[in-house]
Amino acid sequence: MLKIGLTGGIGSGKSRVADYFQSWGASVVDTDAIAHSLTAPGGRAIEAIRGEFGDATIAPDGSMNRQAMRDLVFQDAGARLRLEAILHPMIGEVTREQAEQARGCYLVFVVPLLIESGRWRDKVDRICVVDCDPATQIARVRARSGLTQEAIERIMSVQVSREARLAAADDIVLNDGATTLHELEARSRALHDGWCKLAARQDSTGNDKVY
Ligand SMILES: CC(C)(COP(=O)(O)OP(=O)(O)OC[C@H]1O[C@@H](n2cnc3c(N)ncnc32)[C@H](O)[C@@H]1O)[C@@H](O)C(=O)NCCC(=O)NCCS
Numbered sequence: 001m002l003k004i005g006l007t008g009g010i011g012s013g014k015s016r017v018a019d020y021f022q023s024w025g026a027s028v029v030d031t032d033a034i035a036h037s038l039t040a041p042g043g044r045a046i047e048a049i050r051g052e053f054g055d056a057t058i059a060p061d062g063s064m065n066r067q068a069m070r071d072l073v074f075q076d077a078g079a080r081l082r083l084e085a086i087l088h089p090m091i092g093e094v095t096r097e098q099a100e101q102a103r104g105c106y107l108v109f110v111v112p113l114l115i116e117s118g119r120w121r122d123k124v125d126r127i128c129v130v131d132c133d134p135a136t137q138i139a140r141v142r143a144r145s146g147l148t149q150e151a152i153e154r155i156m157s158v159q160v161s162r163e164a165r166l167a168a169a170d171d172i173v174l175n176d177g178a179t180t181l182h183e184l185e186a187r188s189r190a191l192h193d194g195w196c197k198l199a200a201r202q203d204s205t206g207n208d209k210v211y
């Protein structure tokens with residue numbers, strides 16, 4: 001099955017674009033959503049996080065305290081690496097399980113840290129970047145979450161630059177401040193149509209990658 005790695009900076013529009021692909025019949029494995037389920041009440045990562053960071057990072061309902069963890073890990077690179085060391089292997093495991101169930105003409109992996117991790121290039125046929133200017137990323141995340149500009153900039157500072165993402169891209173969906181949702185949908189649709197054709201060619205040659 002054709003495999004697409006979909007990435008972009010915080011607030012670039014990855015989820016929105018992935019929702020379009022899914023509505024047109026693609027399978028989507030969303031690593032952000034997997035990270036959320038692992039850290040929900042009773043999630044598989046909770047006891048490891050409690051052991052590593054203490055009770056204060058677990059909320060009364062048994063979920064990870066996201067605000068406390070965000071304040072910690074985006075100020076302290078060591079803490080971020082310790083959290084990632086717990087979560088990323090578990091995310092990888094669930095990603096593989098979900099990928100095995102995939103149906104449809106292609107499979108999209110939504111991976112915020114695809115370029116940062118360096119492990120995805122060989123696992124996907126194409127890397128698709130949702131491209132957005134930093135000022136619009138900040139405006140969208142502020143509107144959505146109420147985080148301060150400073151907090152958003154701290155998160156962006158530990159992600160790769162817009163240029164580095166674009167340099168790794170096979171396909172680009174421009175979703176900057178001038179892009180309407182209608183235009184975003186049309187740009188996504190053009191990629192979807194191209195990938196469906198590519199997937200049909202790949203199937204006929206028997207060329208497939210093993211995830
Ligand atoms: C730090 C946490 C607690 C903040 O939670 P919060 O609810 O505020 O954000 P959420 O999980 O919805 O992520 C929103 C966005 O933040 C950015 N982000 C999240 N984690 C990271 C990270 N480790 N490095 C850089 N950016 C990150 C991504 O753009 C992501 O899409 C949370 O993001 C987390 O558990 N991160 C570690 C797991 C991880 O690396 N996830 C991202 C890739 S799967």
Ligand SMILES: Nc1ncnc2c1ncn2[C@@H]1O[C@H](COP(=O)(O)OP(=O)(O)OP(=O)(O)O)[C@@H](O)[C@H]1O
Pocket residue numbers: 008009010011012013014015016017032112140141144175179180181184
């Ligand atoms: N072209 C657009 N016009 C208006 N709103 C948009 C546009 N693109 C995205 N948005 C909105 O901006 C917000 C961020 O988009 P989305 O959640 O898809 O980004 P994301 O890359 O998945 O973010 P994150 O990395 O934080 O999870 C959402 O509220 C979304 O509806």
